[in-house]
Amino acid sequence: EAQVTQNPRYLITVTGKKLTVTCSQNMNHEYMSWYRQDPGLGLRQIYYSMNVEVTDKGDVPEGYKVSRKEKRNFPLILESPSPNQTSLYFCASSPLSQSSQHFGDGTRLSIL
């Protein structure tokens, strides 16, 4: 089954403790992206990647890092999480030649 898998689905952690949210897709898609969603707001793009070793900033990249060492994986790294990064996070992927993205089920992150 074609899917985008995020882990963990839920995480409660404390300020300053480094964390990584993994994202993996099994569709051989070149493009992958991370979004955050806050109450009352739409999706805001954090980072995206057009292919292995190619990443670019979205609209809200501050406080986040990403890497794309393999085509299927695109982890989101919070080096020093802060409470304002409490949010619902989505990973998405698509072929490079089209823009209809497949989204994961989301990761709900709470930083105390």
Next chain:
Amino acid sequence: DAKTTQPPSMDCAEGRAANLPCNHSTISGNEYVYWYRQIHSQGPQYIIHGLKNNETNEMASLIITEDRKSSTLILPHATLRDTAVYYCIVRVGLSAGKSTFGDGTTLTVKP
């Protein structure tokens, strides 16, 4: 990418057509209109996209005005399961890249 404007909320009676408008008055000639929806807090789901011609698939129809400054997503026979937030976005071409979602329209389908 062009900015889009959508009404924050709409209601629709079950079984009737739901018509969701989107304004994209600054759209460029090479920008496509895409629609997604998000049910509760699930991952958004792609619905349909188009450039200038009307499009139809198994989920919905997309009507784009001749000047391309606005579009309407039509769900022909809305069901309770169509209650969701609907996002209209515009993107350059068919290539993936930077992607900006607006606040969307919350559609509530009522029995």
